[in-house]
Amino acid sequence: MHINESAENYLETILILSKQLPVVRSVDISDTIGFKKSSVSVAMKNLRENDYIEVSKAGFITLTESGRRIAEMIYERHELLSGWLASLGVDEKVAAEDACRIEHVISAESFEAIKTQVLGR
Numbered sequence: 001m002h003i004n005e006s007a008e009n010y011l012e013t014i015l016i017l018s019k020q021l022p023v024v025r026s027v028d029i030s031d032t033i034g035f036k037k038s039s040v041s042v043a044m045k046n047l048r049e050n051d052y053i054e055v056s057k058a059g060f061i062t063l064t065e066s067g068r069r070i071a072e073m074i075y076e077r078h079e080l081l082s083g084w085l086a087s088l089g090v091d092e093k094v095a096a097e098d099a100c101r102i103e104h105v106i107s108a109e110s111f112e113a114i115k116t117q118v119l120g121r
Helices: 005-020 026-033 037-049 065-087 092-105 108-119
Strands: 053-055 061-063
Touching: 005 026, 005 037, 005 061, 005 065, 005 092, 026 037, 037 053, 061 065, 065 092, 065 108
Parallel strands: none
Antiparallel strands: 053 061
């Protein structure tokens, strides 16, 4: 499973919005990430073609099982890394920005080692 950083960000955004809103639409994604609706539309088409999302006739976007798995992985990485960096004294905004970059490139092995260290397991 190789997916690009942009697609991971879209999936993570859909996951977060699905926890906040009754339904997720392209316009919600556009408003959240500040991209043009046309750019979001192209991204949704690609995610749908790769079976990461489903789009209803009414335009409601839901994650497929594979899309949800990726979104939850990225979200977990973001939450743990940003919290860890903040606990080290990094400004919360900087910690969140850095976590957003790190979450896409860190290996599963390195993330699990950090997770074990941070959570003490």
